[in-house]
Amino acid sequence: xxxxxxxxxxxxxxxxxxxxxxxxxxxxxxxxxxxxxxxxxxxxxxxxxxxxxxxxxxxxxxxxxxxxxxxxxxxxxxxxxxxxxxxxxxxxxxxxxxxxxxxxxxxxxxxxxxxxxxxxxxxxxxxxxxxxxxxxxxxxxxxxxxxxxxxxxxxxxxxxxxxxxxxxxxxxxxxxxxxxxxxxxxxxxxxxxxxxxxxxxxxxxxxxxxxxxxxxxxxxxxxxxxxxxxxxxxxxxxxxxxxxxxxxxxxxxxxx
DNA sequence: TGGACACTAACCTGCACCGG
DNA sequence: CCGGTGCAGGTTAGTGTCCA
Numbered sequence: 001x002x003x004x005x006x007x008x009x010x011x012x013x014x015x016x017x018x019x020x021x022x023x024x025x026x027x028x029x030x031x032x033x034x035x036x037x038x039x040x041x042x043x044x045x046x047x048x049x050x051x052x053x054x055x056x057x058x059x060x061x062x063x064x065x066x067x068x069x070x071x072x073x074x075x076x077x078x079x080x081x082x083x084x085x086x087x088x089x090x091x092x093x094x095x096x097x098x099x100x101x102x103x104x105x106x107x108x109x110x111x112x113x114x115x116x117x118x119x120x121x122x123x124x125x126x127x128x129x130x131x132x133x134x135x136x137x138x139x140x141x142x143x144x145x146x147x148x149x150x151x152x153x154x155x156x157x158x159x160x161x162x163x164x165x166x167x168x169x170x171x172x173x174x175x176x177x178x179x180x181x182x183x184x185x186x187x188x189x190x191x192x193x194x195x196x197x198x199x200x201x202x203x204x205x206x207x208x209x210x211x212x213x214x215x216x217x218x219x220x221x222x223x224x225x226x227x228x229x230x231x232x233x234x235x236x237x238x239x240x241x242x243x244x245x246x247x248x249x250x251x252x253x254x255x256x
Numbered sequence: 257t258g259g260a261c262a263c264t265a266a267c268c269t270g271c272a273c274c275g276g
Numbered sequence: 277c278c279g280g281t282g283c284a285g286g287t288t289a290g291t292g293t294c295c296a
Contacts, residue, residue: 026284026285032283032284033272033282033283033284034283035282035283035284036282036283037281037282037283038282038283068274068275069273069274069275069282070273070274071273071274071275073272073273073274074272074274101262101293101294103261103262103263104262104263105261105262106262133294133296134295135294135295135296136294136295137293137294137295138294138295184287184288185287186286186287187286191285191286192285192286192287193285207260207261208261208262208263209260209261209262211259211260211261212259212260213259213260226288
C-alpha cells in the first residue's frame with residue numbers, strides 16, 4: 001500500500017495546491033509563471049479549484065489583470081505558457097498526472113510503448129507489467145489510478161479544455177543506442193534539457209546519476225560529486241565540445 | 257538481494273515584473 | 277527608475293525502493 005497518509009478531504013486546499021504545483025512543474029507540463037504563491041492565491045480567490053481549472057484561467061484575463069501585483073504583462077505571459085502547455089508530449093503528461101511511481105522516466109517509457117493516452121488508460125495489469133522497466137508495483141498503481149472516478153474526471157476535463165498530449169516520437173536514429181549519458185556542471189553550449197533530448201533523439205538514455213553503466217559523463221565547469229564518482233568508477237568524462245563532436249553529422253543543436 | 261535509479265529537498269543565482 | 281517579490285532554471289546531496 002501507499003506509505004502516504006493523505007488528508008481525507010478531497011477538496012483539501014493544500015492537497016489541491018500540491019497537485020497543481022506538480023502538474024505545472026518544469027519536467028511535467030512546464031507552465032511558466034505559475035508558482036506556489038500564485039497557485040495558493042488563485043485557490044483562495046477561486047480562480048483555481050482543481051488541476052483542469054488551470055485551463056480556464058485564460059478566459060478570465062480581465063479579472064486577473066486587476067489583481068494586485070499582476071498586470072497585463074505577467075497575465076499575458078502566464079496565458080501564453082498555459083496555452084503552450086496543451087501540447088506537451090504524452091510522457092510528460094503522464095508524469096504530470098501524479099500517478100504514484102510514475103515519474104519522468106516511467107512516464108516516457110510507458111508513452112513510448114503504448115503510444116496513446118487511450119491505450120494507457122484502458123491497459124490492464126498484465127499489459128502494463130509486461131512493459132520495459134515497469135514492475136508489479138508500478139503497474140498496479142497505474143491501473144488503480146485510472147480506475148478512480150475522480151481521476152477519470154480530471155483527465156476528461158483536461159482533454160475537453162484543449163489539452164492534447166502528443167504521442168512521443170521514436171528516436172531519429174540509433175547512433176546512441178545502448179548508451180547512457182549523464183550531464184553535470186554548468187552547461188554552456190546547451191541547456192541540460194536540450195542535451196538530454198539530444199541523447200534520446202539518437203536512441204540513447206540520459207540518466208541523473210553516474211553508475212558503472214554510464215557511457216560517459218559530460219561535465220561542464222562546477223561539476224562536483226558526479227565527477228568524483230565518475231573518476232572512481234572509471235567512467236569516461238568529456239566536455240561539451242567532445243560530446244557535440246559525437247553527434248551524427250549535420251544534427252541541429254539549438255543553443256542554450 | 258543489491259545496484260541503479262526515481263524522487264525530493266534545499267539551495268543559489270539571475271531575471272522579469274509590478275508598484276511605489 | 278529602482279526595490280522587492282516571485283519565479284525559472286540550475287545544481288548537489290540524500291533517501292528510499294523498484295526491478296533485473
